[in-house]
Amino acid sequence: MKNGRSIKTSTRICAIIGNPVEHSLSPAIHNAAFTELGLDFVYVAFRVEDVKHALSGMRAMENFRGMSVTIPHKIEAMKHVDTIEDVDRHIGSINTIINDSGNLLGLGTDGPGALKALTDAGVNLSGKNILMLGGGGAARAIAFTLANNGGAAAIEILDINETIRDQLTMDLTTGTNAVIRSNSMTDHTLAKAMAVADIVIHCTPVGMHPKEGVSIVPATLFRPGQVVFDIVYTPLETKLLADAKSKGLQIISGVDMFINQAILQFERFTGVDAPVGVMRRVVMEHLKS
Amino acid sequence: MKNGRSIKTSTRICAIIGNPVEHSLSPAIHNAAFTELGLDFVYVAFRVEDVKHALSGMRAMENFRGMSVTIPHKIEAMKHVDTIEDVDRHIGSINTIINDSGNLLGLGTDGPGALKALTDAGVNLSGKNILMLGGGGAARAIAFTLANNGGAAAIEILDINETIRDQLTMDLTTGTNAVIRSNSMTDHTLAKAMAVADIVIHCTPVGMHPKEGVSIVPATLFRPGQVVFDIVYTPLETKLLADAKSKGLQIISGVDMFINQAILQFERFTGVDAPVGVMRRVVMEHLKS
Numbered sequence: 001m002k003n004g005r006s007i008k009t010s011t012r013i014c015a016i017i018g019n020p021v022e023h024s025l026s027p028a029i030h031n032a033a034f035t036e037l038g039l040d041f042v043y044v045a046f047r048v049e050d051v052k053h054a055l056s057g058m059r060a061m062e063n064f065r066g067m068s069v070t071i072p073h074k075i076e077a078m079k080h081v082d083t084i085e086d087v088d089r090h091i092g093s094i095n096t097i098i099n100d101s102g103n104l105l106g107l108g109t110d111g112p113g114a115l116k117a118l119t120d121a122g123v124n125l126s127g128k129n130i131l132m133l134g135g136g137g138a139a140r141a142i143a144f145t146l147a148n149n150g151g152a153a154a155i156e157i158l159d160i161n162e163t164i165r166d167q168l169t170m171d172l173t174t175g176t177n178a179v180i181r182s183n184s185m186t187d188h189t190l191a192k193a194m195a196v197a198d199i200v201i202h203c204t205p206v207g208m209h210p211k212e213g214v215s216i217v218p219a220t221l222f223r224p225g226q227v228v229f230d231i232v233y234t235p236l237e238t239k240l241l242a243d244a245k246s247k248g249l250q251i252i253s254g255v256d257m258f259i260n261q262a263i264l265q266f267e268r269f270t271g272v273d274a275p276v277g278v279m280r281r282v283v284m285e286h287l288k289s
Numbered sequence: 290m291k292n293g294r295s296i297k298t299s300t301r302i303c304a305i306i307g308n309p310v311e312h313s314l315s316p317a318i319h320n321a322a323f324t325e326l327g328l329d330f331v332y333v334a335f336r337v338e339d340v341k342h343a344l345s346g347m348r349a350m351e352n353f354r355g356m357s358v359t360i361p362h363k364i365e366a367m368k369h370v371d372t373i374e375d376v377d378r379h380i381g382s383i384n385t386i387i388n389d390s391g392n393l394l395g396l397g398t399d400g401p402g403a404l405k406a407l408t409d410a411g412v413n414l415s416g417k418n419i420l421m422l423g424g425g426g427a428a429r430a431i432a433f434t435l436a437n438n439g440g441a442a443a444i445e446i447l448d449i450n451e452t453i454r455d456q457l458t459m460d461l462t463t464g465t466n467a468v469i470r471s472n473s474m475t476d477h478t479l480a481k482a483m484a485v486a487d488i489v490i491h492c493t494p495v496g497m498h499p500k501e502g503v504s505i506v507p508a509t510l511f512r513p514g515q516v517v518f519d520i521v522y523t524p525l526e527t528k529l530l531a532d533a534k535s536k537g538l539q540i541i542s543g544v545d546m547f548i549n550q551a552i553l554q555f556e557r558f559t560g561v562d563a564p565v566g567v568m569r570r571v572v573m574e575h576l577k578s
Contacts, residue, residue: 007320009311009334017350021298031296042333045298046350057346061306061335 012041012063014269017048017077018070025286026068029262032282036275041065048073055080059102066269067097068262074137081106090175091144093137096265107268110138111145113261114201114231118150120260121252123199123227125150131197133185133216134204135159135168138231142201143168147178154179156193185216194221200244202230207238219243227251233258236287259283301330301352303558306337306366307359314575315357318551321571325564330354337362344369348391355558356386357551363426370395379464380433382426385554396557399427400434402550403490403520407439409549410541412488412516414439420486422474422505423493424448424457427520431490432457436467443468445482474505483510489533491519496527508532516540522547525576548572 030043074093081104094106159165169182228244233254319332363382370393383395448454517533522543
């Protein structure tokens with residue numbers, strides 16, 4: 001199979017923009033899905049610094065249908081789209097742009113991808129205490145989505161950075177009806193939070209390749225019945241997840257959130273159900289190689 | 290073969306912009322050539338109205354390497370590139386844009402494509418009288434290229450439109466060192482010009498599909514030794530060429546100019562010699578189907 005053999009003048013284009021984009025799996029994932037369904041789409045990667053003009057260009061290129069937005073442009077991109085969904089305005093970042101006849105719609109699929117990872121795993125959020133470790137960009141997206149969906153009893157946020165933590169707490173309190181608690185992250189607050197948490201969502205880079213083998217949650221704090229979700233997916237099983245698994249807890253890997261955010265993008269790009277199995281296989285092949 | 294199977298984050302993108310672009314052969318031609326040489330490039334088509342912003346976008350997308358520009362944007366595109374080759378500034382239109390690290394270079398390959406069609410056919414321009422029938426956009430590109438290359442004795446331009454004819458004549462006289470003559474196109478001027486022309490280049494739409502079977506040159510005017518070049522390529526053999534051929538004259542079809550302009554674009558996009566045979570085969574397959 002070679003590039004572009006069946007690209008036609010009718011082919012719609014999707015792309016990831018970011019800097020760097022060299023290591024993105026998105027072209028492989030989306031092109032495999034387009035091929036699987038025989039859709040007249042192609043997905044490329046553009047290294048971009050000037051987001052504003054990249055989006056002007058997308059708007060002018062009528063069959064430039066969709067964009068995935070990655071670091072460092074998830075916040076900046078919001079300024080240059082035409083429409084943003086309310087929840088994404090609160091979250092303050094987007095990872096997806098849809099070009100509807102020159103109107104650029106910005107939205108995020110990271111939060112919904114995390115929610116789907118939880119619900120696909122059979123986790124019922126209703127009445128549960130959710131503990132979020134870390135309050136950065138990904139945590140914001142997930143926290144807003146969970147605060148608006150599923151009926152959790154409360155969301156508690158621990159972060160060592162007071163500014164980030166307070167901002168997210170204030171935004172969640174203002175922007176949603178959920179019960180929000182927050183605290184600095186210390187041995188003490190972590191132990192206290194773990195003692196009441198039903199669902200633990202880890203949103204810091206700790207444990208990520210190349211700094212594997214480290215977890216911020218002492219294994220002694222796990223309690224029976226907890227669900228542990230790590231948004232890190234390199235490695236596929238972090239020390240946090242390995243520890244939780246060894247205690248018999250249900251674990252969810254960040255790869256599920258990663259795959260789901262791509263699935264939700266794909267469905268926005270094309271309007272059809274994503275070929276989930278193919279997309280998962282491509283991700284797994286890349287992550288294991 | 291399906292879309293995008295081997296598209297990677299490193300893949301460089303080329304595109305045609307125009308409106309309409311539905312019938313363009315360029316994606317088929319260039320993608321076949323990329324595949325043939327195993328180059329990490331892909332070529333797509335964008336329907337564009339807003340040329341300015343499309344080019345802003347190209348500039349911002351670092352691996353958006355090259356663009357083919359077609360009707361109606363060949364003149365407008367000049368305003369939005371950063372650098373234009375001198376001859377193209379005189380011609381007043383471009384059909385190619387190269388993105389060199391954010392600097393957009395505009396140039397034309399129609400004139401050089403026509404020149405290459407002549408020289409590939411073994412036609413020596415030196416000391417020859419060239420007769421151009423029609424003075425529109427394509428004629429401008431060809432006339433400037435021939436005025437600057439090959440040492441023709443004189444170029445005579447016939448066009449029924451006085452404004453177009455006078456503008457081109459003035460621009461050629463000012464912008465090149467060639468001997469330029471021009472005249473209205475009547476039975477009389479045509480007969481007179483044909484009596485001295487060594488090379489006849491037809492640049493009007495007469496004879497083009499769906500108005501086939503018509504020629505503006507009465508077959509009685511052909512003289513032994515003349516070369517007749519028709520830039521029309523649908524049909525591949527126009528009545529003009531059929532008449533010239535029946536008189537035993539050397540003929541050159543517009544398809545050679547069309548293929549050559551694509552070859553020259555390809556070589557600018559990639560920096561490597563084009564796989565001419567593959568590109569010609571794709572064009573011929575499409576034109577004959």
